[in-house]
Amino acid sequence: MxxxxxxxxxxxxxxxxxxxxxxxxxxxxxxxxxxxxxxxxxxxxxxxxxxxxxxxxxxxxxxPKVFKLKHVDPHLLNRRERDLTGLVVPADGYPGAPLIPTGDAMQDGIGPAAYAERADVPDLTFDDELPKIVPLRAAPGFTIGETDPDPRGKPVVTLDGRIAGVVVDLWVDRSEMILRYLEVEAAGAARRVLVPMFLATINSAGTVRVISVTAAQLAMAPGIAQPEQVTLLEEDKVAAYFGGGHFYATPERSEALV
Missing domain, CATH: 4.10.540.10 (Photosynthetic reaction centre, H subunit, N-terminal domain)
Known part of the structure; x- marks a missing residue:
């Protein structure tokens, strides 16, 4: 068969x-x-x-990916993660336990106040390759609209109700045509700091409210190396510091609601 x-x-x-x-x-x-x-x-x-x-x-x-940006060395983008040795301790002994800051979490850049190790160079405009974010004093042709409040010369009131300083200038994004930062001269600190525009409110009387930090914390905010330009790394540190204040500015903010 x-x-x-x-x-x-x-x-x-x-x-x-x-x-x-x-x-x-x-x-x-x-x-x-x-x-x-x-x-x-x-x-x-x-x-x-x-x-x-x-x-x-x-x-x-x-x-690792390499992003070939126009004005940043690609080798700067492949960094190691930040070493947090001594800045945090485990909350308990089991693996994966939450990490508790050992010092000032806002100054150390821990948790909600953490920042990325971005390139320490300013972001540039596309056409003329000039620093993108600069104060109005260094941005000819840029002004505040007639119907918009101008906070320059106005006091800055922080979380604790104190006057932490005075707004001396505004920083504009020349590519996006919006304001990015308030430049504040801190009271009694003899230094100027940048406050993210989106974390500040301006009332009808012109007073600027920044509820993410106290007056003392505003005076200790991260600074910038150059008076008329801010780098990508400095931007991340400033944003992280003030954003982290919503969790770390007072002990009550980091505690449970009930």
Whole structure:
């Protein structure tokens, strides 16, 4: 009796189905690999872990990306994460316990006040490659609209109800045509600091309210190296400091509501 033969027939529909399965499998692996760009390789915080070997899993950590920006050295973008040794301690002894700041979290850049290690160069305009964010005194042709309040010369009142300083200038984004920062001369500190415009309110009388920090904290805000330009790193530090004040400015803000 002749042997029976089985034949596998492949038509276009079956081929497309298998191709879709293969594509979807590769896509899942690629997405899982791309998801390891932040927080990997994992380092076990268990003292008994053998040699504390970095854990990557499968697939492994992808190669670092290099963003070729117009005015920033690509090598500056592949930095290591900030070393927080001595700045935080675990809240408990179990792995993955929350980290508690040991000092001034706003000054140390911890938790909600954390900042990214961006390039320490100013952002530039696209056409003429000039610093993008500058004070109005260094931006010819830019003025405050006639119907808009002008806070220059007005007092700045902080969370504790004290007058923390006076607005001396406004910083404008020459590409986006909006105000980015208030330049405040801190009372009794003999220094000027930048306050994010979107964290300040101006009432009808012209008084500026900044409720994210106290007067003392405003005077200790991160400064800038150049009087008429701000770098990407300085911007991140300023934004993180005042944003973190909504959690760290007073002990009550970081406590539970009930």
């Amino acid at each position: 002749p042997g029976a033969h089985q034949f596998v027939q492949m038509d276009l529909a079956a081929g497309l189905l298998y191709a879709f399965f293969a594509f979807f499998f590769v896509l899942c692996l690629w997405l899982h690999r791309e998801g390891k760009r932040e927080g990997y390789p994992l380092i076990s915080d268990r003292p008994s872990h053998p040699l504390r070997v970095p854990i990557e899993g499968f697939p492994g950590v992808p190669r």
